[in-house]
Amino acid sequence: MSIQATNIRKQFGAFTALDGVNLNVPSGKLVGLLGPSGSGKTTLLRIIAGLEHADPGSGRIQFHGEDVTNVPAGKRKVGFVFQHYALFRHMTVMENIAFGLKVRPRRERPMASDITDRVHRLLKLVQLEGLDQRFPNQLSGGQRQRVALARALAVEPKVLLLDEPFGALDAKVRKDLRRWLRRFHEEIHLTTIFVTHDQEEALEISDEVVIMNQAKVEQVGTPQEVYDRPASPFVYQFLGNVNVLRAQVLAHGGAHTPRPATLEANGQVYVRPHDIEVVHDEPGAAGLPAIVRYIHAAGSVARLTLEQAQSREAVEVEISRTELAILGLKPDHLVRLRLRQGHSFPEDYTI
Amino acid sequence: MSRTQSQRSVLPGFGLSLGFTLAYLGLIVLVPLAAAFLKTAGMTWAEFVAAVTSDRVMASYRLSFLASLAAGMVNVVFGLIVTWVLVRYSFPGKRIIDALVDLPFALPTAVAGIALTQIYAKNGWVGHWLEGKLGVKVAYTEIGVFVALTFIGLPFVVRTLQPVLEELEPELEEAAASLGANRLQTIFRIILPELTPALLTGFALAFARALGEYGSVVFISGNMPMRTEIIPLLIITKLEQYDYRGATAIAVVMLMTSFTLLLVINLLQKWSRRYHRI
Amino acid sequence: MAAIVSRSLATPPPSAHAAPRATQDPQWVRWTLTAVALVFLTFFLVLPLAAVFTEAFRHGVKAYFASLQDPDALASVRLTLLTAVIVVPANVLFGIAAAWCIAKFHFRGKSMLITLIDLPFAVSPVISGLIYVLVFGLQGWLGPWLDEHDLKVIFAVPGIVLATTFVTFPFVARELIPLMQSQGTDEEYAAITLGANGWQTFWRVTLPNIKWGLLYGVILCNARAMGEFGAVSVVSGHIRGETNTIPLHVEILYNEYNSVGAFAVASLLAFLAIVTLVLKSVVEWRHAQSRAT
Numbered sequence: 001m002s003i004q005a006t007n008i009r010k011q012f013g014a015f016t017a018l019d020g021v022n023l024n025v026p027s028g029k030l031v032g033l034l035g036p037s038g039s040g041k042t043t044l045l046r047i048i049a050g051l052e053h054a055d056p057g058s059g060r061i062q063f064h065g066e067d068v069t070n071v072p073a074g075k076r077k078v079g080f081v082f083q084h085y086a087l088f089r090h091m092t093v094m095e096n097i098a099f100g101l102k103v104r105p106r107r108e109r110p111m112a113s114d115i116t117d118r119v120h121r122l123l124k125l126v127q128l129e130g131l132d133q134r135f136p137n138q139l140s141g142g143q144r145q146r147v148a149l150a151r152a153l154a155v156e157p158k159v160l161l162l163d164e165p166f167g168a169l170d171a172k173v174r175k176d177l178r179r180w181l182r183r184f185h186e187e188i189h190l191t192t193i194f195v196t197h198d199q200e201e202a203l204e205i206s207d208e209v210v211i212m213n214q215a216k217v218e219q220v221g222t223p224q225e226v227y228d229r230p231a232s233p234f235v236y237q238f239l240g241n242v243n244v245l246r247a248q249v250l251a252h253g254g255a256h257t258p259r260p261a262t263l264e265a266n267g268q269v270y271v272r273p274h275d276i277e278v279v280h281d282e283p284g285a286a287g288l289p290a291i292v293r294y295i296h297a298a299g300s301v302a303r304l305t306l307e308q309a310q311s312r313e314a315v316e317v318e319i320s321r322t323e324l325a326i327l328g329l330k331p332d333h334l335v336r337l338r339l340r341q342g343h344s345f346p347e348d349y350t351i
Numbered sequence: 352m353s354r355t356q357s358q359r360s361v362l363p364g365f366g367l368s369l370g371f372t373l374a375y376l377g378l379i380v381l382v383p384l385a386a387a388f389l390k391t392a393g394m395t396w397a398e399f400v401a402a403v404t405s406d407r408v409m410a411s412y413r414l415s416f417l418a419s420l421a422a423g424m425v426n427v428v429f430g431l432i433v434t435w436v437l438v439r440y441s442f443p444g445k446r447i448i449d450a451l452v453d454l455p456f457a458l459p460t461a462v463a464g465i466a467l468t469q470i471y472a473k474n475g476w477v478g479h480w481l482e483g484k485l486g487v488k489v490a491y492t493e494i495g496v497f498v499a500l501t502f503i504g505l506p507f508v509v510r511t512l513q514p515v516l517e518e519l520e521p522e523l524e525e526a527a528a529s530l531g532a533n534r535l536q537t538i539f540r541i542i543l544p545e546l547t548p549a550l551l552t553g554f555a556l557a558f559a560r561a562l563g564e565y566g567s568v569v570f571i572s573g574n575m576p577m578r579t580e581i582i583p584l585l586i587i588t589k590l591e592q593y594d595y596r597g598a599t600a601i602a603v604v605m606l607m608t609s610f611t612l613l614l615v616i617n618l619l620q621k622w623s624r625r626y627h628r629i
Numbered sequence: 630m631a632a633i634v635s636r637s638l639a640t641p642p643p644s645a646h647a648a649p650r651a652t653q654d655p656q657w658v659r660w661t662l663t664a665v666a667l668v669f670l671t672f673f674l675v676l677p678l679a680a681v682f683t684e685a686f687r688h689g690v691k692a693y694f695a696s697l698q699d700p701d702a703l704a705s706v707r708l709t710l711l712t713a714v715i716v717v718p719a720n721v722l723f724g725i726a727a728a729w730c731i732a733k734f735h736f737r738g739k740s741m742l743i744t745l746i747d748l749p750f751a752v753s754p755v756i757s758g759l760i761y762v763l764v765f766g767l768q769g770w771l772g773p774w775l776d777e778h779d780l781k782v783i784f785a786v787p788g789i790v791l792a793t794t795f796v797t798f799p800f801v802a803r804e805l806i807p808l809m810q811s812q813g814t815d816e817e818y819a820a821i822t823l824g825a826n827g828w829q830t831f832w833r834v835t836l837p838n839i840k841w842g843l844l845y846g847v848i849l850c851n852a853r854a855m856g857e858f859g860a861v862s863v864v865s866g867h868i869r870g871e872t873n874t875i876p877l878h879v880e881i882l883y884n885e886y887n888s889v890g891a892f893a894v895a896s897l898l899a900f901l902a903i904v905t906l907v908l909k910s911v912v913e914w915r916h917a918q919s920r921a922t
Contacts, residue, residue, distance in 0.1 A: 051525045074531040086522035090544045100530030103540070155530055362817050363827030368730040372742070375723045379794055380748055383760035386770065390763050429669045436666040440659050448667070450910045454674050456849070457902040457909075459856025460754075461876040462895040465883050466677035469684055469892075476676060502673050534654070563753025566858035566876070570883065583755035587863060590759065595768050602756045609751040617744070 001158040001191050002027045003048060007059030010043050010052070017043040018054070019215040025193060025208075027064070030185045032202035033195045035212035036238070041195045042083075042163055044212070048193065049073055049080045049161050063158065079152030079190075083164040085144045087136040093147050094119055094132040100155035122150040125184075142173045153188075162194035166201065178205050199239050203227060211235050233345050236270045243271045243315050245288075245342075271342040273318040278304070278327060279336050287336030290315060292329055297321060309334070387606065390599040402600035410577045411585045414493060418581075419561035422500035423554045430508030430553060431546070437509070438516045452510070455503045460566025467499055468571040491573030496581060499567040504557030511553035512546060515623075519545055548623030552616060559612040563605065681899040684892035696893035704870040705878035706897070708786070712874060713854045716793045720850050721843070724801025729835075732809030733817065743806065749798045757795045758863025761788055784866030789874065792860040797850045804846035805839055812838055841916035848912065852905040856898055 005023040010016075018040045025031050033041045046052040048061055050073035060069040068076050088096050097119045101110055110118070123129050126146040136144055145165065152160060165181065166174040182205040185192055196202050202209050203223040211218045211226060211234075219231040230236040246268055279285060289309035296303040302324040304317045315337065319327075329335070391399060402408075436442075437449050455463065471478040471489040481487045489495050519542065527537040565583040572579040580588075582605060589598035654662075686693050696702065727746060731739055749757065763769045765782035775782060782788045816838065820830040836843075858876040865872045873881065875898055882891035 049529055051529065073525070073529045074533070076529075078529060080526070080529040082522045082526060084520070084522065086520060086526040088523065088526075088541055088544075099527070099532070099540070103527075103530065103532040103536045151526075151530070361821050362733050362814065362830070364831070365730055365734045365736075368726040369734075369736070372723065372727040372730055375726075376742075376745060379791070379798055380745065383764050383795070384748070384752070386763040387756070387760050429666070432662055433666040433670065436663050439654070440663055442663055446910070448670060450906045451670065451674050453906055453909065454678065454902060457852050457856075457905040458678070459858060459876050459895075459898045459902070461858040461879050462681060462856070462898045462902075463677060465879065465891060465895060466680045466684075466899075469680045469888075470676050476680070477672065498673075502677070505673060559751060563756070565753065565755050565862075583753050583859065586753075586755050586759060590762070590863065593768075595763070595766075598759060599763065602753075602759050605753055605756060609753070613744075613747070613751045 001064040003159055003191060003193070004062040004065075005044065005048060005059065006062070008044065008047060008061075009055045009058035010040070010047065011055055016215045018047070020058070021212075021215070021217055022059075023210060023217065024220075025191060027191055028189045029207040030182070030192045030194070030205065032206035032209045033193055033212065034199060034202040034209055034238075035197065035218075037197055039212040040215045041197075041212045045161050045163055045193060045195050048159075049078045050076050051080070077155070077158040079149075079155065079157030079160045081145075081148045081152050081160070081162040081165055083167050085136075085148040085168075087144055087148060087151070089136050091135075092132065093123070093128070093134050093136070093139070096136070096147060097122055097132075097151045097154050099151065118154060119150075122154055125153075125187075126150045140173075141169045142177055145169065145177060153190075158191070160190045160192040162192065164196060165194050166196070166198075174201075181205060203239070211238065213238070230270075230343065233270065236343065241273050241316060243273065243276070245269045245271060245313075245315070245339075246311070267344045269339070269342040269344050271339050273303070273316045274301070275339060275341040276315070276317045277338040277340060278317060278319055278323075278329070279338065280327065281334045281336050285336050287338040290335055290337050292331050292333045292335060295324070295329060295331065297324060304329070306335070306337070384606070387599055387602055390596065391603050394596055394600065398596070399600050402597045403604050407576055407580070408582075408585060408601060411580045411582045414496060414579065415562055415582045418493060418496040418500050419558050421497050422504050422561050423558040425497075425501050426504045426508045426557050427550055427554050430505060430512060431550065433505075434509050434512040434516055438513060453506050455506050460503070460564070461570075463502060463567040464499065464570035467502060467567065468495070471495060471498055471571065490571050491575075491579065493579060495571035495573070496568055496579060499571050500561040500564060503564055503567055504561050507556040507560060508550070508553035511556060512549045515546060515549040548619060552619045552623060555612060555616045555619060559609060559616070562612075563609065678899060678903075681892055681895050684888055685896040687892075688889050692889050693893045693896075696887075696890040697897070699890070701870045701873070702878060702890075702894050705873045705875045705894070708789070708872070709855050709874045711786070712790055712793050713851055715790050716797055716854045717847060717851050719794060720797055720801050721847060723798070724805050724846060725843075727802045728805035728809045728839075729831075731806050732812075733814050746802050746806075747799050749795050752795075754796055754857065754859025755863055757860040758792045761791050761795070761864055765791075783864050784868070785872060788864035789861050789872065792864045793854050793857050796857050796860050797853045800850035800853065801843065801846035804842045804849075808839055808842040809835075841912055841919060845909065845912045845916070848905055848908050852901065855901060 003023070003025040005021060008018050008021045008023075010018040021040070021044060023044065033045060035041045043052060047054050050061075050068070050071065054061075054069075060067055062068065063076070073080075088099065091099065094116075098115050101115045101118070104110075119132065120129070123132060126149055128143060128146055128150070131139065131143065136147065139147065145168075149162075149165075166178055169177065178201055181194075185205075194206075203226075206223060208220065209223055209226050210220050213234050219226050219235050221229075226235060227239050230239060236242050277287075279287060281289060290306040291309060292304060293307050293314075294305040296305075300321075301318045302321050304319065304324075306315045306317060307313070308315060317337065327335075394402070433452065437445065437452075468475075468490050470476050471481070473479060473482055473488075473490070475490070478489055481489055487494070489498060523541055523545070524537050527541045532540065563583060565581075565587075568581055569584055572581060572584070574580055574584055582601060586598045586601050586605075589595075589601070685696075727742075730736075731743065762783055764771060765775060765788060766772050767776060767783075769783075772783075782791070816834050817830050820834045825833065855874075856876060857874075858880070861874055862877060862880070865874070865877055867873060867877060867881065869878075869881065875894060879891050879895045879898070882894060
């Protein structure tokens with residue numbers, strides 16, 4: 001089922017959480033809602049779930065074209081997984097998962113044996129078989145997370161919403177679980193939105209990424225689109241390391257830039273560290289002159305910090321360790337930098 | 352109570368502070384309490400049983416127990432409502448009301464006793480209305496005892512419940528709502544089970560206090576033997592008749608009851624932490 | 630801009646019954662529960678407090694002050710103050726010592742010690758008085774010896790002080806112990822490594838950290854010390870002008886059907902209770918503030 005949010009505004013006192021946000025999630029997709037804290041992403045998710053209401057007079061929420069703006073949370077057929085899971089701690093795993101079925105009015109409630117069956121099927125789906133009689137405080141973080149997911153799925157929701165689903169887990173579990181979530185999504189194909197502030201997470205598992213900043217949507221696109229063609233300096237910086245070089249300096253340095261047409265007189269060029277090529281400073285060599293300051297080679301790639309010879313501004317470069325060995329770079333060497341790819345934005349963009 | 356070797360501390364004053372604590376605790380609390388038990392050790396078992404099970408004593412147990420139970424239960428119900436209103440709603444004067452809940456802690460029991468008697472007596476503000484319109488006599492009856500015990504028990508329930516309700520995550524209710532539960536289902540299946548340990552603890556605290564309460568009750572109860580005589584009053588009566596052994600025997604029964612309740616309360620508090628922090 | 634304005638005006642007004650937030654009770658529930666709570670509190674808390682002052686001033690301001698200036702009333706005020714002046718500092722000293730050894734050191738039997746400190750709260754006030762009669766009374770352990778040396782504890786001031794100490798025993802300690810436990814020992818260790826001695830560490834580091842908790846305990850301890858009735862009633866002997874504290878004096882006047890006198894003297898204690906509640910709220914507020922920063 002597709003989800004549409006149109007012109008959503010939300011104000012908390014003087015703080016604007018959402019400023020006329022539009023969102024369109026196609027049916028069956030896994031969408032990552034990405035942004036720094038305070039960008040409004042969780043509020044948007046809660047409004048879609050019906051846990052919060054957009055300001056009166058602002059836009060509406062539609063599920064598959066049907067307006068649900070005034071439908072209460074419990075009737076929206078939404079599965080919501082809370083950041084800290086909100087498991088009912090006086091209930092066993094079984095009781096937690098069965099809760100949504102047991103609170104239904106008698107004529108809609110499945111038979112007790114059907115409920116048990118369904119809980120067991122869900123436990124199998126989230127790989128927690130045999131833990132049905134445990135209490136939440138007897139589970140690990142990752143297990144609680146999956147119980148929360150199973151509980152949300154038990155009511156057969158039409159959409160699944162996850163608020164920072166991996167936020168409370170440690171790094172290792174986090175990585176495993178997000179891959180698991182991706183595979184899981186392939187299996188059930190439920191329209192899913194998850195909120196995260198971790199760009200790596202969003203880029204890794206989403207079909208589509210929605211990047212939010214300061215109560216607005218900055219860009220929507222596939223992970224590759226938003227990474228390769230960021231729509232704004234904010235997106236550029238948010239999705240990875242970036243060097244901001246002054247176009248003028250580049251021109252004077254004779255550096256080759258692939259898209260000179262977009263450069264303006266005082267414009268700035270955004271370049272990822274791995275899009276810069278390092279060459280020896282030989283007579284007649286083109287490129288921006290720079291001095292090697294630090295070499296950090298403890299990792300899969302070598303990270304260099306250089307200082308531009310003229311402006312004395314720092315530049316970060318990533319090259320392979322093989323390349324580093326071939327170049328034989330040492331601190332204080334003078335080199336030239338060439339850009340393989342860079343972006344510029346019109347002047348009125350500021351970061 | 353020796354300090355273990357591995358935890359030698361560079362902080363000074365351990366011996367001094369622990370020594371003073373133990374000496375003061377011993378002199379003020381433990382030795383005098385032991386006196387009560389030793390006094391009854393001088394009685395034969397038959398004497399002891401006779402002293403603590405005479406008709407008049409049994410009648411006072413019954414009154415103290417039932418009135419404390421009723422007061423505790425009323426406080427659980429109204430204490431829950433008061434706490435809910437104080438934590439969840441806002442209204443003008445809320446801070447004053449919140450502070451006022453502690454009045455039974457702060458107001459000396461004798462003052463509470465004469466004030467309640469004044470209000471609930473035949474010509475008092477509430478009493479004349481209850482007696483005149485409904486024919487219910489409060490002052491100088493068992494109901495009076497119940498009223499006084501309700502007064503002194505209220506803060507125990509509210510103050511035990513308040514922090515628990517304040518810390519109850521709203522996400523739990525939101526989760527229930529998004530899973531389709533209506534408000535009543537959320538209250539009975541999620542909120543009340545979460546509050547049950549605190550409610551029981553508050554009840555036990557109020558009940559324990561009510562059993563031993565004296566000052567606020569003696570004025571309103573009328574102190575009729577076999578009818579409105581609470582246990583603490585009976586102890587005083589026996590003392591005034593120089594029946595030290597009889598008084599002490601009843602006191603020992605009460606102390607045992609109190610210590611059992613203390614144990615129950617400690618277990619309840621442990622239980623309430625059972626599911627804590629997930 | 631104009632287009633936006635006109636469009637927003639054109640949108641229909643929000644429906645009056647926009648779905649409430651999932652955790653909010655409907656309006657009528659809020660009203661009903663608030664009303665129930667307020668009525669209950671009025672009958673059980675507000676009316677008694679109001680009754681004290683109404684009865685005290687029933688025969689006017691003059692009769693009120695005359696009751697307070699009665700020599701026996703003044704004597705009871707003096708005795709109550711004397712008791713509090715002895716009991717409160719003693720229990721403060723104990724509370725700090727107990728909290729210091731319990732919160733800052735590890736030793737076996739600690740939880741047992743904490744339970745024992747709470748014990749007086751579980752004891753009926755009447756029994757708190759009785760046990761001192763059993764120790765110091767004529768029938769008691771030390772009674773004959775005290776009598777020989779012409780010392781009087783029971784039916785005299787020392788008995789009153791002892792019984793009051795017993796019933797107020799845990800107040801300061803139980804405020805300070807959890808507070809100091811939560812604060813840990815890091816700051817004290819830091820002070821010691823910087824060269825402070827034990828007293829300097831206590832006065833300059835520990836005490837400033839616990840001052841609100843300490844004040845809170847003192848307020849509660851004082852209120853109970855001045856208002857204790859049951860325990861004091863057993864050991865006092867009720868000698869007018871000599872061994873009557875304010876609550877005991879209230880009882881005597883009330884039993885003599887001197888209602889105005891009883892309530893006038895009681896109003897002093899009711900006033901003390903109000904001051905206690907105000908101070909308590911202020912301290913709670915300040916404590917929350919100091920922790921928030």
